[in-house]
Structures are given as C-alpha cells and as structure tokens.
Amino acid sequence: MKRRIFLLGSLLAPLAARAQPGVNQPQPKLRIEDLTIVGRDGTRHLFHTEMALDPNEQTVGMMFRTSMAPDDAMLFDWGQPRESAMWMRNTLIPLDMIFITAEGRIHHIHERAVPQSLATISSRGPVRATLEVQGGTAERLNLRVGDRVIHRLFGTE
Template identity: 70%
Template sequence: MKKRPFLLALLLAPFAAVAQPGVDRPQPRLPTEPLVIVTRDGTRHTFRTEMALSPDQQMVGMMFRSSMEPDEGMLFDWGAPRESSMWMRNTLISLDMVFIRADGRIHRIHERATPLSLATIDSRGPVRATLELQAGAAERFGLRVGDVVEHHIFGTAR
C-alpha cells in the first residue's frame, strides 16, 4: 500500500513544473539596456534589450508574451562562448534569433522562428550571446553575418 503514493507522485512529477512561476505565464519584464547593431554600411540600429542573465530568466525568455515592439529585444548572455540551442516552446510570437560571437560580431541569424515549435535552433558554433528580435527585424534592418553588435558584454559599447 505504501507504494501507491510514491507511484502517484512519480507519475505526476512531469506536470508539477506547469504550476511554477514563469513556466505557465510570462516572466516580469527584465531590466533593459541599450544595444546597437552596426550594419556593414555603417547604419546604427538601436534596441532596448531585456537582459536574460540567470538560468531561470533564460529558461522562460519570451514565453507566453503576445507582442514585441520593433525596437525591443531580449539578450541571453551565456557568460562565455558556447554552443547555443534555442526553441520556441510556449513562445506565441515569431522571432528572429541573432547569435553573437564574443567579439560582438554576428555569427548566425535565424529568421522568423515558428511560434510554439519544439525544433531546436542552433548557433552552429560557439557564441557569447543570443539576441531575440521581433520577426522580420533582420530583413527590415538589413542585418547580416559579420555585422557588429555594440554592448558592454562584448567590450564594443561606445
């Protein structure tokens, strides 16, 4: 008889995460910092970026949010170069993902990620950070691999 409560708890464990703060609703807005992307022609595009620094903030990211302004973003600072794998689980809006090397140069851009998709979106090489922007931003602003991101984490801020 003592096995039943243990088995029930074991069976329900995967569903316990649903009730945790941030896993079933958007996280509160994170502190923002300015970030500038300088395209190859010298044009400067400024964004207000929420800083996702802790593992909990990074796990939730843009989940459950219904909108993002054209000049907003979320920067996931990994702290040191590493492979970055993202997904769109519980993410209701399409996003562009910009993978940024430690020197501040754009390494890869994945445009218009599919909302709610569980497919992984990989950096395809070590990056210091991943920037999520409104879907279509990369095309709208003419962002390309090799463009420079100015922000203090890359040592490129002005």
C-alpha cells in the same frame, strides 16, 4: 481520513495552480540596457534590450508574451562562448534569433522562428550570446552575418 486528505487537497489546489512565469505566464520585464547593431553601411539600429542573465530568466525567455515592439529585444548571455541551442516552446510570437560572438559580431541569424515549435535552433558554432528580436527584423533592417554589435557585454561600447 480520506475525507481530510481530499479537503486538504482541494484547499491546496488553487495554490498550486497560481500563475508561474514560464509555466503559464510571461516573466516580468527584465533589466533593460541599450544595444546597437551597426550594419555594413554604417547604419545603426538601437534596441532596448532585456537582459536574460541567469538560468531561470533564460529558461523562461519570451514565453507567453503576446507582443514585442520593433525596437525591443532580449539578450541571453551565456557567460563564455558555447554552442547555443534555442527553441520556441510556449513562445507565442515569431522571433529572429541573432547569435553573437564574444567579439561582438553576428555569427548566425535564424529568421522567423515558428511560434511554439520544439525544433532546435542552433547557433552553428560557439557564441557568447543570443539576441531575440521581433520576427522579420533581420530582413527589415538588412542585418547580416559579420555586422557589429555594440554593448558592454562584448567590450564594444
């Protein structure tokens, strides 16, 4: 009997070890929508944004991705304003996290989140969504609190 259990276990082990998004591999690319941030001087910055809409997509986020283009982003829609707390577990690249109000204004920016850190990154107040972009983007584009975000989610299209 012990031998049968061992054989069954050894046959099932490869199935259990298969790649699973968020556990040991990135999730497939999500649906892409354009999002624009308008700076105080009127400069427009276009991002090709993956939409993380459901809890599974949001849990995996950018985990295990090894690169991100300068105009790529991922938008986490919380559905309604709430405190947002993010971390960088299994995230291999530095990210800027941009926290956006329901009215489509940047509420807070956390720059250059440290890859694989378990430290909590807070929105510092209720937000409708969190936008992740390549680390250093906020500084490079001179993004600031109060900048306007144009996207259907905020009714600002």
